[in-house]
Structures are given as structure tokens and as C-alpha cells.
Amino acid sequence: MSRVALVTGGSRGIGEAISKALQAAGCTVAATYAGNDEAAAKFTEETGIKTYKWNVGDYEESKAGIAQVEADLGPIDIVVANAGITRDAPFHKMTPEQWQQVIDTNLTGVFNTVHPVWPGMRERKFGRVIVISSVNGQKGQFAQVNYAATKAGDIGIVRSLAQEGARAGITANAVCPGYIATEMVMAVPEKVRESIIAGIPAGRLGEPEEIARCVAFLASDDAGFINGSTISANGAQFFG
Numbered sequence: 001m002s003r004v005a006l007v008t009g010g011s012r013g014i015g016e017a018i019s020k021a022l023q024a025a026g027c028t029v030a031a032t033y034a035g036n037d038e039a040a041a042k043f044t045e046e047t048g049i050k051t052y053k054w055n056v057g058d059y060e061e062s063k064a065g066i067a068q069v070e071a072d073l074g075p076i077d078i079v080v081a082n083a084g085i086t087r088d089a090p091f092h093k094m095t096p097e098q099w100q101q102v103i104d105t106n107l108t109g110v111f112n113t114v115h116p117v118w119p120g121m122r123e124r125k126f127g128r129v130i131v132i133s134s135v136n137g138q139k140g141q142f143a144q145v146n147y148a149a150t151k152a153g154d155i156g157i158v159r160s161l162a163q164e165g166a167r168a169g170i171t172a173n174a175v176c177p178g179y180i181a182t183e184m185v186m187a188v189p190e191k192v193r194e195s196i197i198a199g200i201p202a203g204r205l206g207e208p209e210e211i212a213r214c215v216a217f218l219a220s221d222d223a224g225f226i227n228g229s230t231i232s233a234n235g236a237q238f239f240g
């Protein structure tokens with residue numbers, strides 16, 4: 001059956017691989033982004049997947065954007081809350097702005113993305129909610145108090161949504177990637193990246209497609225009894 005899937009931050013990085021994997025699985029996909037028009041245009045040209053621009057941190061923008069996606073493509077069956085940012089600093093140097101930006105995008109952004117589609121999923125008795133958390137939400141990380149708080153929050157969100165949605169045919173799960181070779185990770189200084197890789201038993205960064213395959217499985221009809229879980233894909237860096 002052809003399903004409609006929404007992927008936030010779906011035009012670049014891990015989100016791009018997720019959008020493509022869901023398209024390959026037969027879904028009609030809508031991918032959102034925040035401001036990089038050039039990357040979004042290139043992505044649409046390559047894949048034929050429609051892109052939409054809104055800030056996931058803003059509830060009204062998210063609600064209006066989701067209404068537009070549903071008007072264009074039909075009711076959303078699968079929602080992947082993937083958009084995320086980092087604003088790293090050791091705690092004693094972290095500013096309230098750095099704290100708030102990450103909370104707004106990574107945590108409130110999940111509420112803003114899932115809340116508008118939830119009533120329709122309940123009505124239609126089917127839904128797949130997948131939130132992209134992180135290994136650093138499971139184990140914590142130096143200079144990421146803000147980021148780790150949001151990614152640990154994702155796990156609380158899916159465990160709670162799972163209990164609310166189970167009788168309505170809705171599953172909610174998190175995927176916790178380890179370090180994946182996207183712009184987010186390639187932006188850190190090379191020396192830091194080398195020390196990160198030295199701490200990964202697999203001896204390498206993960207590929208975005210390795211996360212996308214987890215998401216495509218959780219989104220499938222076959223995964224209907226997996227609910228409130230986390231899938232860790234981190235090269236044995238952490239057993240969460």
C-alpha cells in the first residue's frame with residue numbers, strides 16, 4: 001500500500017537518506033528544510049521528492065506546513081522527526097541562547113511535527129512516528145548538555161506516545177545514531193573527528209543509509225509490534 005511520509009530535515013544528511021529510502025519503499029515523500037534552498041532544489045531535482053520550507057521550532061508554521069503537505073499529497077501516515085541542530089559549548093560557557101535554540105529545534109520541534117498529524121493517525125487507526133535521537137542522548141557528551149537533553153527527551157517522547165497510540169494502530173520509536181558522516185559531523189575539527197573515530201569499536205563513522213534502513217523498517221507494516229523502542233546504530237560505541 002502506498003503511504004504518505006513526512007521527513008523533517010529531509011533534504012540533507014541523514015534526512016536525505018531517509019527520504020530516499022522511504023521513496024524506494026514505495027512511499028510518497030515530503031521533505032522539509034529550514035533555509036538551505038540550494039540543497040533543497042538539488043535534492044528535488046535528483047529525486048522528484050517535493051520539499052517544503054518551515055521552521056520546526058514554530059508550532060503555527062509547522063501546522064500550516066503540514067496542512068499544505070496533506071492538501072498536496074494526502075493524509076500523512078508516517079512522520080519522521082529528524083531535523084536537528086547542535087550548539088556545542090562546555091556547560092560553564094553555554095549561553096541561554098545556545099540552550100534555547102537546541103531545545104526549540106530538537107525537542108519542541110518534535111512536538112510541533114507530531115502533534116498536528118496525531119489526530120488523523122488516531123482517526124485512521126494507523127501511524128508510524130519515528131524520532132531521530134542520538135547516542136549522545138543515551139550516554140551524554142562533553143559540551144552537549146543542551147543537545148543530550150533533547151535527545152534523551154526524544155526517548156521519553158516515543159515511550160509515552162507508544163502507550164497512547166498502541167490501541168489506535170500507531171507506533172512510536174526512536175533511532176539513536178552514533179557518529180554519521182554528514183555535514184554536522186564533518187564540521188567538527190579534524191583532530192576531534194579522529195578522536196571520535198578512535199572511540200568507535202567499528203573504527204569508522206556510520207553512513208546515512210545505515211540509519212535510513214532502520215527508519216524504513218520501523219515505518220513498514222512489518223514493524224507493527226515494535227513500539228516505544230529505540231534502535232541503536234552506532235558501531236558498538238554504546239550499548240543502549
Ligand SMILES: NC(=O)c1ccc[n+]([C@@H]2O[C@H](COP(=O)([O-])OP(=O)(O)OC[C@H]3O[C@@H](n4cnc5c(N)ncnc54)[C@H](OP(=O)(O)O)[C@@H]3O)[C@@H](O)[C@H]2O)c1
Pocket residue numbers: 008009010011012013014015032033034035036037039054055056057082083084085105132133134135176177178179180181182183184185
Ligand atoms: N550526523 C550525526 O552523526 C548524527 C548522530 C546522531 C544523531 N543525529 C541526528 O540526526 C538528525 C539529522 O542530522 P544530520 O547530521 O543529517 O544534520 P544536517 O546534515 O545538519 O541536516 C539537518 C537538516 O535539518 C534541517 N533543519 C535544521 N534546523 C531546522 C529547523 N529549525 N526547521 C526545519 N528544518 C531544520 C536542515 O535544513 P537546511 O538544509 O535548510 O539547513 C537539514 O535539512 C539530527 O536530529 C541529528 O541530531 C546526527
